[in-house]
Amino acid sequence: MRILITNDDGINAPGLQVLLEIATELAGPKGDVWTVAPAFEQSGVAHCISYTHPTMIAKMGARRFAAEGSPADCVLAGVHDVIEGGRPDLVLSGINRGNNSAENALYSGTLGGAMEAALQGIPAIALSQYLGPENYEIDTPFEAAAAFGVEVIQKILAATPDETQDYRLFYNVNFPPVRAANVKGTRVTAQGFRQGTSFSVVPHNAPTGRRFLWARGGNQQIPTAPGSDAAANLDGYISVTPMRADLTDHAMLDALKVLNT
Numbered sequence: 001m002r003i004l005i006t007n008d009d010g011i012n013a014p015g016l017q018v019l020l021e022i023a024t025e026l027a028g029p030k031g032d033v034w035t036v037a038p039a040f041e042q043s044g045v046a047h048c049i050s051y052t053h054p055t056m057i058a059k060m061g062a063r064r065f066a067a068e069g070s071p072a073d074c075v076l077a078g079v080h081d082v083i084e085g086g087r088p089d090l091v092l093s094g095i096n097r098g099n100n101s102a103e104n105a106l107y108s109g110t111l112g113g114a115m116e117a118a119l120q121g122i123p124a125i126a127l128s129q130y131l132g133p134e135n136y137e138i139d140t141p142f143e144a145a146a147a148f149g150v151e152v153i154q155k156i157l158a159a160t161p162d163e164t165q166d167y168r169l170f171y172n173v174n175f176p177p178v179r180a181a182n183v184k185g186t187r188v189t190a191q192g193f194r195q196g197t198s199f200s201v202v203p204h205n206a207p208t209g210r211r212f213l214w215a216r217g218g219n220q221q222i223p224t225a226p227g228s229d230a231a232a233n234l235d236g237y238i239s240v241t242p243m244r245a246d247l248t249d250h251a252m253l254d255a256l257k258v259l260n261t
Helices: 014-027 071-082 109-119 143-159 229-234 251-259
Strands: 002-006 032-038 057-061 064-067 090-097 124-129 170-175 185-188 200-205 211-216 237-243
Touching (some): 002 014, 014 032, 014 143, 057 071, 064 071, 071 090, 071 109, 090 143, 109 124, 109 170, 143 237, 170 229, 229 237
Parallel strands (some): 002 090, 090 124, 124 170, 185 237
Antiparallel strands (some): 057 064, 170 237, 200 211
16 A cells, blocks of 8 residues: 655654554555655644645655645645655545644644545545643653554545545544543544634734734633534544535525525
8 A cells, every 4th residue: 555644743743753653554564655744834724735836845765755835735746746656545644733623623734635635536534633631741642543543544444435426535533632541432423613612813012013913722622512523532532524625515505596596
């Protein structure tokens, strides 16, 4: 198996090293793993691409490249320029430091990389490690992801049917904020929504007199509705959420037919 890995935390992020180990095991001795990751952190860039300026890319080692762009840029670079011998069979994005459950998924560069792979017709999985009081300050905060990553990915690939839809499936996997020994299992979930919290900005006046705004996330320990991602994560379960890039609210199409003229 040929696997392309990327992330949004940057080429030197510890989560990417954990993902490399997972991907190497999945690829097997006859496979190969290619890394194309942002040269600098790209958290929160979602599915943006560098459409109006070129992306510089540099080889950092064997099958290892850094690109001055977003995770989606990295996938484009890997698929159309970097990888030798054909397209990847699988794209893995992560492992993000922090969860991409609920509304976080809409901002996530980690998800953006997986989404671009799906748009390119390639199976893709985004992986993130939820952080909380139990695992935030341990030596290996990615412990749960490292312990269960291979197994979860193998089960997802085995359960995924052959694709015929234009907007292909990709998956959002979030490992719970617990030690590996305390992971209860896996749940297939819907994307949730954290009530009463959201992203906001914090103003700051620099010594020069200029005003700056820092983006700030909301409380990540608020559970979402039962059966959705963050609720499962905070209960100790790995969440697996199937997604597509089609943003249409299909349930509203019939209701809005009165607008047709």
